Amino acid sequence: MTQDPRPAPFFIGESPALDFLNTVAMSRSVRYDWLESGADLLDWLVAAGLASEPEVAPFRNAGTANALEQARQDIIAFRERLRSFVDEVCGRELTNPGRPVIAEINAILARGARFLQIEATAGSGDPAARPLALVDKHPMTDPRDLIVRIATAAARLITEADFHYVRNCEGPTCTLYFLDISKNHKRRWCSMEVCGNRAKAAAYRKR
Numbered sequence: 231m232t233q234d235p236r237p238a239p240f241f242i243g244e245s246p247a248l249d250f251l252n253t254v255a256m257s258r259s260v261r262y263d264w265l266e267s268g269a270d271l272l273d274w275l276v277a278a279g280l281a282s283e284p285e286v287a288p289f290r291n292a293g294t295a296n297a298l299e300q301a302r303q304d305i306i307a308f309r310e311r312l313r314s315f316v317d318e319v320c321g322r323e324l325t326n327p328g329r330p331v332i333a334e335i336n337a338i339l340a341r342g343a344r345f346l347q348i349e350a351t352a353g354s355g356d357p358a359a360r361p362l363a364l365v366d367k368h369p370m371t372d373p374r375d376l377i378v379r380i381a382t383a384a385a386r387l388i389t390e391a392d393f394h395y396v397r398n399c400e401g402p403t404c405t406l407y408f409l410d411i412s413k414n415h416k417r418r419w420c421s422m423e424v425c426g427n428r429a430k431a432a433a434y435r436k437r
């Protein structure tokens with residue numbers, strides 16, 4: 231097995247949709263992409279919490295490789311359209327629903343299967359918890375269904391996040407996005423370890 235030169239994918243966005251954009255990142259002038267293969271895509275969806283390993287396991291078979299690669303290409307094309315949209319609206323109020331990317335997300339969501347099922351709840355230890363719960367199911371039968379999970383995350387970002395607080399990291403070459411959920415909304419960096427400390431060191435050298 232060859233060693234993966236990439237660092238682990240970034241989950242600093244406070245939103246799976248922003249971390250989806252963050253699957254392309256510039257780190258010290260090297261461009262990394264964490265969705266370079268079908269296996270990459272499945273690994274990332276599981277790491278992002280947008281799918282479970284048992285759900286994506288059937289798509290790891292050689293028989294679905296072509297369909298998975300097609301799904302991956304559709305997903306990375308969608309990633310760049312979503313990026314343009316977020317680039318344009320970040321830092322502002324989002325009011326206009328008549329944007330092409332929103333129509334595209336709605337079309338993807340309309341394709342996804344969805345139904346309710348009664349299931350036993352796992353012993354949460356909470357005595358007030360009911361033993362049975364009504365659970366929202368979104369089954370995936372084909373690699374084409376993978377994009378529905380990503381579109382759902384994008385739809386949640388668009389409808390639930392305050393876009394005033396969707397920002398780019400201030401690192402001069404950093405492309406990472408995050409939703410600033412800090413109390414005083416003063417978050418500036420993707421992470422203190424990556425860009426925050428580098429900026430502090432640069433300011434120190436200047437002095």
Ligand SMILES: [Zn+2]
Pocket residue numbers: 399400401404405406419420421424425
């Ligand atoms: Zn950064």
